[in-house]
Amino acid sequence: MNSLVTDTVFNWIDNNAVPAADEKTFNKINPATGEILCQVSRSSEKDASAAIASAKMAQPGWASTTPVRRAEILREISIIMRNRQDDLARIVHLETGKSIKDALGEVGAAIEQGFFMAGEGRRFYGKTTTSGMEERTAMTIRVPVGISVLIIAANTPIANVAWKVFPALICGNSAILKPSEDSPMVAWAFAQLAKEAGLPDGVLNIINGYGQEAGAPLVENREVDLVSFTGCTATGRTIAQATSKRLAKVFLELGGKNPLVVCDDADLDNACKWTILSAFSNAGQRCAAASRIIIFDSVYDKFKDMLIKAAEKITVGIEDSNDLGCVINENQLNKMINAVAKSEREGAKVLIGGKRSIAANNSGGYFMEPTLIENVSASADISQKELFGPIATLYRVSGFDEAVDLANDSEYGLTSCIHTKNINMAIEFTRRMKSGVVNVNAGTYGSEPHMPFGGVKNSGNGLREPGTEALDVYCEWKNININILPAK
Numbered sequence: 309m310n311s312l313v314t315d316t317v318f319n320w321i322d323n324n325a326v327p328a329a330d331e332k333t334f335n336k337i338n339p340a341t342g343e344i345l346c347q348v349s350r351s352s353e354k355d356a357s358a359a360i361a362s363a364k365m366a367q368p369g370w371a372s373t374t375p376v377r378r379a380e381i382l383r384e385i386s387i388i389m390r391n392r393q394d395d396l397a398r399i400v401h402l403e404t405g406k407s408i409k410d411a412l413g414e415v416g417a418a419i420e421q422g423f424f425m426a427g428e429g430r431r432f433y434g435k436t437t438t439s440g441m442e443e444r445t446a447m448t449i450r451v452p453v454g455i456s457v458l459i460i461a462a463n464t465p466i467a468n469v470a471w472k473v474f475p476a477l478i479c480g481n482s483a484i485l486k487p488s489e490d491s492p493m494v495a496w497a498f499a500q501l502a503k504e505a506g507l508p509d510g511v512l513n514i515i516n517g518y519g520q521e522a523g524a525p526l527v528e529n530r531e532v533d534l535v536s537f538t539g540c541t542a543t544g545r546t547i548a549q550a551t552s553k554r555l556a557k558v559f560l561e562l563g564g565k566n567p568l569v570v571c572d573d574a575d576l577d578n579a580c581k582w583t584i585l586s587a588f589s590n591a592g593q594r595c596a597a598a599s600r601i602i603i604f605d606s607v608y609d610k611f612k613d614m615l616i617k618a619a620e621k622i623t624v625g626i627e628d629s630n631d632l633g634c635v636i637n638e639n640q641l642n643k644m645i646n647a648v649a650k651s652e653r654e655g656a657k658v659l660i661g662g663k664r665s666i667a668a669n670n671s672g673g674y675f676m677e678p679t680l681i682e683n684v685s686a687s688a689d690i691s692q693k694e695l696f697g698p699i700a701t702l703y704r705v706s707g708f709d710e711a712v713d714l715a716n717d718s719e720y721g722l723t724s725c726i727h728t729k730n731i732n733m734a735i736e737f738t739r740r741m742k743s744g745v746v747n748v749n750a751g752t753y754g755s756e757p758h759m760p761f762g763g764v765k766n767s768g769n770g771l772r773e774p775g776t777e778a779l780d781v782y783c784e785w786k787n788i789n790i791n792i793l794p795a796k
């Protein structure tokens with residue numbers, strides 16, 4: 309059995325490995341070492357067209373395959389993934405620099421997503437309704453959207469594949485997956501396992517490369533019926549503009565700048581644990597990371613000290629015993645270091661971290677120290693712009709109303725959390741927060757395969773993934789009316 313680790317990641321068209329049309333490649337760097345991990349096909353418009361042609365050929369056959377049969381194949385993919393979970397986790401580890409333990413957790417979540425969506429094959433419910441007209445039977449059924457382009461980020465690479473590919477396929481769409489240029493290998497491994505599970509040729513294709521060169525031609529192609537995108541808000545806006553020209557369906561899962569509020573009656577130990585996890589786990593590379601910690605005045609100093617002490621204990625590295633892995637590329641690391649330096653010039657106080665981590669054995673990798681900052685205004689860039697790394701800013705507020713106002717003072721509305729023992733304050737917070745996810749006494753993250761995730765404002769465009777709500781991304785509703793003629 310091969311390990312699925314490869315030194316060349318090709319495109320995947322018609323269930324075959326295919327180099328880019330003009331045979332260009334780029335280097336994928338291992339972010340834990342700064343060394344080349346593999347070569348990756350650098351695709352262009354020609355490759356996008358070939359993948360779309362393959363998906364177009366496959367779509368009618370896949371759409372007419374029963375949802376139950378489609379589900380059997382999805383279940384088989386999930387079983388094979390479970391059998392190969394160590395291999396998949398190793399790739400995630402190599403591509404992202406997260407520990408094997410964390411990578412295994414992510415692979416497990418991807419597998420569960422597969423099983424959940426496979427279950428939908430036997431629950432592919434529509435609805436029937438009554439009619440105002442006599443002898444009329446009315447029903448509404450789900451039908452596939454058609455050819456789907458799935459564009460994803462690198463932060464949780466195999467979970468991101470699962471969140472889009474499984475619902476797209478159960479609904480009868482054929483797909484072209486465009487993985488992040490920072491995490492191409494695990495998507496490629498997934499496609500090979502899907503073929504082994506019996507997924508027909510052309511139902512899932514993969515185009516690798518850079519966003520502008522490989523992603524944009526997929527988005528702009530008139531044959532594409534749906535673009536489902538996970539990435540930053542700026543790219544999402546570009547994609548929405550491109551798809552709007554032909555009124556194609558578009559689904560956007562975008563950025564966040566998520567607040568975690570700590571009230572004066574909070575269990576501070578629990579709040580500290582969740583703040584540290586929300587700000588720093590996955591090296592802060594979560595759309596749902598807590599990057600704004602809003603603390604009631606009366607517990608501010610005590611809680612700040614607790615956070616600093618907890619952050620001091622964080623160990624940086626890629627072993628299972630470490631708490632904080634690396635960020636995905638050098639550009640991202642430099643962007644964060646510059647953002648912290650800019651905030652300092654504007655008067656911010658860095659409480660801990662703020663620099664590249666040069667802990668033992670990781671000087672070649674892109675490691676950022678866990679960073680806590682205070683003394684920043686709500687309108688400062690560091691308060692408003694998503695950094696997508698292990699950086700959180702602390703704010704002092706006089707009470708609940710100010711906390712909620714500050715929590716909502718963002719272009720984003722993805723997730724939020726409050727720590728309090730007061731049920732009224734907790735419920736009031738869930739009501740007043742303008743975010744797609746609101747948690748109480750927990751972290752700002754924690755989605756599960758059966759729960760709809762997504763944001764309001766500039767964090768998304770209204771649909772949700774995963775959960776059964778994802779079916780609404782990947783299906784159209786068709787209303788069918790049948791007039792019954794009198795029996796002769």
Ligand code: NAD
Binds near residue numbers: 517519538543
């Ligand atoms: P990004 O927008 O730079 O890239 C995401 C993907 O889009 C990549 O595959 C990239 O190649 C592609 N892309 C870039 N430009 C494109 C273009 N013009 N046309 C088509 N495709 C293009 O995002 P990133 O920096 O890789 O990821 C981090 C962002 O993703 C953060 O903002 C994070 O919050 C967000 N994210 C959101 C969720 C969510 O569920 N809401 C989940 C994970 C990550």
